[in-house]
Amino acid sequence: MIAQLAADATDSALLSPGMIKVVIISVYLGLLLCLGVFSSRLFRGTSEDYLLASHSIGPFLLLMSLFGTTMTGFALVGSTGESFAEGVGVYGMLASSSGIIHSLCFFVLGVKLWSWGKKYGYTTQAGFFRDRLDSDKFGLLLVPVLVALVVPYLLVGVISAGKAIEGATRGDFLWLIESGYSETGGIPPWLTGLVICVVVLVYVFFGGMRGTAWANTFQTLVFMILGIVAFYLIATSLAEKAVADGRAHQIVDGERIVRTDPPTGLWDSLHIVSQEIPKARRVRAEVGLENQIESVEAPPQFRTRERLDPWMFFTYMLIPFSVGMFPHLFQHWLTAKSAKAFKLSIVVHPVFILIVWVPCVLIGVWATTGLINIPPPVAGDPNKVLGFMVKSLSGDVLGGFLLAGILAAIMSSLDSQFLCIGTMFTSDIVVHYGGKNRFSDRQIVLISRCFIVAVVTVTYFLSLTDIAQTRVFQLGIWCFSGFSSLFPLAFLAVYWRGLSKWGAYAGLITAASVWFALFYASEFGAIDNWSVDLTIGERTIQTMPVATIFLATIVSTVVVSLITPKPNPTTLAKFFPVKG
Amino acid sequence: MKYLVVGLVLVLVVLHQDVWNWDNDRLVLGFIPFTLAYHACISIAASVVWLLAATKAWPTNLEGDETSQQPNRAGGDA
Numbered sequence: 001m002i003a004q005l006a007a008d009a010t011d012s013a014l015l016s017p018g019m020i021k022v023v024i025i026s027v028y029l030g031l032l033l034c035l036g037v038f039s040s041r042l043f044r045g046t047s048e049d050y051l052l053a054s055h056s057i058g059p060f061l062l063l064m065s066l067f068g069t070t071m072t073g074f075a076l077v078g079s080t081g082e083s084f085a086e087g088v089g090v091y092g093m094l095a096s097s098s099g100i101i102h103s104l105c106f107f108v109l110g111v112k113l114w115s116w117g118k119k120y121g122y123t124t125q126a127g128f129f130r131d132r133l134d135s136d137k138f139g140l141l142l143v144p145v146l147v148a149l150v151v152p153y154l155l156v157g158v159i160s161a162g163k164a165i166e167g168a169t170r171g172d173f174l175w176l177i178e179s180g181y182s183e184t185g186g187i188p189p190w191l192t193g194l195v196i197c198v199v200v201l202v203y204v205f206f207g208g209m210r211g212t213a214w215a216n217t218f219q220t221l222v223f224m225i226l227g228i229v230a231f232y233l234i235a236t237s238l239a240e241k242a243v244a245d246g247r248a249h250q251i252v253d254g255e256r257i258v259r260t261d262p263p264t265g266l267w268d269s270l271h272i273v274s275q276e277i278p279k280a281r282r283v284r285a286e287v288g289l290e291n292q293i294e295s296v297e298a299p300p301q302f303r304t305r306e307r308l309d310p311w312m313f314f315t316y317m318l319i320p321f322s323v324g325m326f327p328h329l330f331q332h333w334l335t336a337k338s339a340k341a342f343k344l345s346i347v348v349h350p351v352f353i354l355i356v357w358v359p360c361v362l363i364g365v366w367a368t369t370g371l372i373n374i375p376p377p378v379a380g381d382p383n384k385v386l387g388f389m390v391k392s393l394s395g396d397v398l399g400g401f402l403l404a405g406i407l408a409a410i411m412s413s414l415d416s417q418f419l420c421i422g423t424m425f426t427s428d429i430v431v432h433y434g435g436k437n438r439f440s441d442r443q444i445v446l447i448s449r450c451f452i453v454a455v456v457t458v459t460y461f462l463s464l465t466d467i468a469q470t471r472v473f474q475l476g477i478w479c480f481s482g483f484s485s486l487f488p489l490a491f492l493a494v495y496w497r498g499l500s501k502w503g504a505y506a507g508l509i510t511a512a513s514v515w516f517a518l519f520y521a522s523e524f525g526a527i528d529n530w531s532v533d534l535t536i537g538e539r540t541i542q543t544m545p546v547a548t549i550f551l552a553t554i555v556s557t558v559v560v561s562l563i564t565p566k567p568n569p570t571t572l573a574k575f576f577p578v579k580g
Numbered sequence: 581m582k583y584l585v586v587g588l589v590l591v592l593v594v595l596h597q598d599v600w601n602w603d604n605d606r607l608v609l610g611f612i613p614f615t616l617a618y619h620a621c622i623s624i625a626a627s628v629v630w631l632l633a634a635t636k637a638w639p640t641n642l643e644g645d646e647t648s649q650q651p652n653r654a655g656g657d658a
Contacts, residue, residue, distance in 0.1 A: 088616045092596070096619035099626040100592050107633060115642035270611035277613060310599050317596065339642045343634040350626035358620055362612070 017396040018172025022187075024400030025165075025407065028222075029199045032215055032411070036203020039211035047444040050208035051123055051423050057213055057335040059344040065213040065332055066345050067352050068220035068412035070102060070323055072153075076227070076409045077160040078476055079357055080389075081382030083364030084374075086529075088277075090364075093316045095357040099350025101320035105487075106346045109324050110333040112494050114342070116575070117334040124420075125330050125490075126428040132493050134571050135501040138508075143428050145486075145512050146327050150417055151459065152479040157414045158463040159475075160383060161196050162189025164406045167378060167387030168399065184377070193463045196407060200414045201456045204422075205449050209335055212415045219408035224355060226405030229398070230390060231359035232266055237393035238371050239269030247371060248272045274362075276369035312531060315547035322483035324490050328416035331423060356409075363389055418459075422452035474525045481546035485511040488554045492561075497576050503561025510556040511549055518545040581636040588629045596622055 048054055057065065083090045113128065122128045125146065126139035169186040176182035203211050240263060242248040248259040263269040323329055336342060367374055367385050372392060378384045390402045426448040431439060439447070489507050492499045522530035522545070531542040601615055608617040 088613045091616050092598075092619040092622075096622040096626070097596060099623040100589065100596065100629075103626065103630045104589065107630070111639060111642065267611075274607055274611035274613075277607070310597065314597055317593070339639075343638070346634050347627055347631045350623045350630065354620050354623040358612075358616065361616060365613070 016172065017399075018169050018187075020396040021169060021172070021400035021403055024397065025404050028404035028407070029195065032199055032218070033202055035215055035218060036205075036207040036211045039203075039214050040206035040208075042210060047441045047448070048123075049210070050445045050448060051419075051427070052331070053209040053213060053335045055118055055335060056210075056337055057332075057341065058337050059341045061213050061217055062332070062336050062341050063345040063348055063352075064217035064220045065335075065416075066106070066329065067349060068216035068223075068409075069328055069332060069416045070098075070326075070413070071220075071223075071353075071356055071409055072157050072160070072413035072476075075356055076223070076360055076406055077164050077383055077386050078156070079360040080364040080367075080386040081384075083361040084367045084379075084385045085382045087368075088361055088365050089313070091357055091361045093313060094319060095353050095361075096350075097317040098320040098323075099353050101317065102323050102353075103346045103349050105321065105324040106333075106342055106349070109490055109494060110329075111339050111342050113330065113490075114333045114336050115339060120574075122334065123331070123427045124424050125325070125327055126424065127432075129489075129493065129504065132571070132575060133499070133501040133504050134568050135504070138501060138504060139428050139432065141505070141508055143424055145482075145508065146325075147421060147424065149479055149482040150327060150421055151462065152475055154414060154417050154455075154459045155463055156476045156479065157410045157417075158193045158197065158459060159189070161407055161410045162192045162463070163381065163383035164387040164410075165189070165192040165403060167384030168391040168403050168406075170378075170388065170391060190464055193460055196411055196414070197456050197460045200411050200418060201453065204415050204419050204452055208445075208448075209331070209419060212419055213332075213335060215415060216412045219412040223405040223409040223412070224352070226402050226408075227356055227359055230394070230402045230405065231363065233394045233398060233402075234363055234366070234389055235266060235273055236263060236269045238366055239263040239272040241393075242272050242276070242371050245371075247276065249275065273366050273369070273371065276371055277365050309531075309542040311541040311543050315544040318484050318544065318546045318550050319477065319480050320484070321487040321550075322480040325483045325486040327424060328413075328420035331420050332416060360386070418452050418455055421455045422448045425451040425455075474528055478519055478522075478525050478545075481544070481549060482511070482515045484546050485515055485549035485553050488550065488557060492557060496561075497567070497572050498561050499557070500561040500564045500567050502564035503557045503559075506560035507553045507557030511553040514549045514552045515545075518548065581632075585629065585633045585637045588632070592622065592626055592629060595625075 044054060046054070079090060079095070113122075116122065116128065120128075120131060122131070126142050129142055130136055130139045166182075166184060166186040166189050171185040173182065173187065174185045176188070177185050182188045203215050207214070239248070243259055243262055246258050249256050250259045251257075259272070263272055333342075364385065366372075367389055372389065374385065374388065378388045386406065387403070390399050390406075394402060426444060430447055431444060486508070489504055489511075492507075493504070518532065519525065530545065532545055532548050534541050534543065596619075598615075598618060601618055604614040606614045608614055612620075
């Protein structure tokens with residue numbers, strides 16, 4: 001099939017829409033590979049350089065790598081799809097709260113853990129907790145839990161990429177339908193997943209953490225710039241279409257009339273397109289074209305949160321605490337050159353979230369308006385909405401660039417996750433139990449690389465299973481809920497002298513078991529928007545599962561810490577020196 | 581200053597709940613749904629609060645950070 005794609009490029013189909021996109025994406029991926037190979041030339045040959053870039057990352061690279069790592073397919077593909085399915089409330093649910101909470105985590109955990117990491121030589125979270133709790137076996141329990149949570153996160157990225165590219169190239173390769181490789185004529189998700197896994201693998205393999213930080217910076221710039229370009233193109237194209245279809249209206253002498261003047265720019269286009277938001281779905285489902293401008297009573301759910309329980313919204317705020325326990329972010333924190341390097345990330349992160357999320361959410365609700373016909377297979381799978389919009393409303397060349405931007409967002413998270421899992425296996429299992437002096441630096445780097453290859457391979461094959469049919473947003477929420485539930489452990493370890501190793505065990509086991517029980521009850525994410533409902537009197541309130549897990553973890557950690565032997569004073573003195 | 585920053589973060593959390601905007605379906609500036617505009621402002625406010633934290637309430641004496649362990653020049657001179 002790949003040969004067929006290449007052959008297409010060499011014959012008369014060279015300039016076909018699909019091939020233009022394929023060529024642009026290929027050039028972009030080639031640039032990434034070059035960046036990875038180039039950064040490997042700066043490799044100093046030590047394991048610390050491969051895994052932590054020798055603590056040399058300054059403020060700008062740290063900002064771009066932290067932001068690029070936290071923004072994944074979930075932010076672009078997932079937020080567009082979710083706002084298409086649920087409305088604009090998705091920004092408040094996750095993005096604005098993330099602006100507050102992510103920076104909070106960088107401030108209260110990142111800076112402190114960086115300082116201890118630099119002083120005591122930590123590479124992973126397990127190394128820190130083992131030391132802080134005086135418990136070697138705690139790492140044995142923590143590592144499998146973290147790996148089990150990172151793998152679904154990896155899948156979110158690979159699945160998003162596959163769905164987005166398939167949606168964006170739908171109908172471009174009709175011969176794929178005839179040959180049975182695709183039902184839609186788009187590039188099949190398995191091929192996209194394979195390509196991005198190989199590309200990310202190559203630059204992580206050769207470049208290590210320095211290559212990852214550079215690639216993240218490059219990709220973050222790419223997806224932010226191209227995201228804004230996509231927003232502009234979709235807004236102006238939709239507005240032109242609205243006018244051409246007689247869907248736009250304006251008020252003249254107090255009366256609403258059909259508008260015939262073409263849009264005059266972005267601002268005007270935004271007004272035309274957003275007029276339609278209140279009519280979303282209702283127009284599509286129930287009202288004919290002749291009635292849609294004047295007689296439709298606007299259902300407000302797509303521009304308000306009327307269907308969302310305020311308690312559900314409140315408990316959503318716990319989800320962003322996940323960044324406090326992401327193992328790949330922990331590793332990125334340790335790359336900082338100094339504590340002051342964190343300042344830029346802490347301050348700018350909320351605004352960067354705004355720049356990425358607001359356009360995606362608007363594109364998602366515009367897709368509900370009926371200004372563009374979303375075919376049932378796409379509407380039924382919201383992950384495909386962004387790709388479909390890009391394909392339908394931008395030219396082939398720009399469409400290719402925008403697809404490269406979507407892939408950039410996805411890959412800038414995948415690389416850090418692949419690297420961190422490889423690091424955990426190497427540092428927490430192989431080196432920890434094999435003995436620090438048993439392996440040379442060169443051997444440690446080799447072992448890390450081998451594990452990274454294994455992780456990428458396993459992830460790719462998992463993405464081919466039925467899990468790939470799950471909605472990206474839902475899968476991401478469950479994954480983040482697990483990490484969020486571990487946040488209290490990290491916070492108490494950093495700020496509470498009373499945390500005992502038995503308290504930490506209790507917290508970890510509680511978090512893992514309650515998370516699994518609730519995930520099972522939600523049929524492993526198959527039930528959308530699954531909530532834990534509490535009935536108080538005649539009122540039933542809905543809460544996010546993360547609230548139950550979070551609370552259970554705090555209670556078990558604190559109670560067990562209080563009733564078990566106190567931590568070793570020598571250890572406490574190491575982490576909580578007496579002031580003065 | 582540390583307590584001011586903590587207080588401002590709590591204010592942001594309370595403002596974030598905005599149950600008073602739950603049914604507001606107005607379009608701000610004629611194109612952006614109110615709830616989206618409101619929460620975009622929360623994001624900007626968060627940046628301002630974290631700017632205050634980074635400039636006025638930055639932790640001192642961080643272990644491993646040479647820059648924060650250097651003696652205060654002004655204090656030394658005094």
